Amino acid sequence: MPQQDRAYATREAILRAAAEEFDRLGYDRTSLTAVLARAGLTKGAFYFHFPSKEAVAVALVERQSEFWAEVRESWRARGLDPLSALHGMFVESADRMAADVVLRAGVRLNADREIGYPGVPTSHVMWEKLVATYLAEAGERGDLLPGVDPDAVARTLCGATLGARLISSATTSCADFPDRVREVLRHVLPCVTAAGWKLSGSHKVPERLVEP
Template identity: 45%
Template sequence: MPQQRRAQATRRAIVVAAAEEFEDAGYDGTPLSAILRRSGATKGAFYFHFSSKEALAVTLVRLQGRHWPRLRQRWLRRRLDPLSIAVGMADEASRLLENDVVIRAGTRLARHRIGRNLAAHRAAAEWEQVLTELLQRSAEHGLLRAGVNPVEVARVIHAAMVGVRVVGADVSPGPGVGARAAEVWQVILQGIATAEWLRSNRFLRTVHLP
């Protein structure tokens, strides 16, 4: 394996090992020795890539922070109605959090003191803003029931998604993040979407709603 590829593989192994250790024991409860042991990297290799455990944690925060704008833009470019985009976008985000330990750990660290001064820490506000805009457009297109307030619904959905992320990851046995997110959407859509949208929207079959 060429030297550059070996270095990239080592860096990736360290990042994944750190994510797994932080998930198991938390950032403060994870010594550097545990990351080295799990990754198989030497201390010298670690310090070649990262100046400290904190620098590694910052990397995890930034990795997850870069992913969400790309995910949102991909969904916003799709030729779907705004309510379908909101559902599909949140569904994919939930599944990704459930299945990708690096993104999951980075998201948790964004709420830790490590991530408070980073741009990625603002991701929560960005999610709520995007959901608000999509639900306002849904109302304009006549996809929401009369009297539904798009801003309030966006806040409720965002709070529910944050709760799903915490409960789905921390409570076992029980449904994971993706399944709990699907349950949230099942309940919310019955209350906010028009009967016509619920009846005719074939897109729902492509996401993981019960």
């Protein structure tokens, strides 16, 4: 294996091992010793790639931020109506959260860090604004019932999915998160969408992504 490939594989092994520990215990309770044991690496190998446990956490937070940007761009580029794109984005996000511990740990770390910065807009608030934008566009197309407030629906969807993630994380390590998100969508969307709207069948989202 070329040296560059080995270095990449080692870095990914560190990220995954740290993610598994952070996802299980949180940042504060995770020790570097546990990460090294899980990765099967020495301290020297670790410090070649990261100067500290904090640096690994930052890398995981950055990884999840990049993923959400890719999801947004991907669904925007499909040319679907706003509600179908929004539905697909929620479902794909939930499936990936359940299947990818690296993503899941990054989300947990990011959420834990935001708690310490009161008054600063968090990723949850930014997601609410993004969802509200999709819903406002749907309203302009006539896909929402008259009088529906896009901001209120966005808060409902985001609050429900956040709660679903927290409960799912605590009870099943997010294994049932996709089912919970689908339940939220199945119960909320019919209450706000116009009779003529129909979920586009042109987008494909796996029912469940399975972690290798």
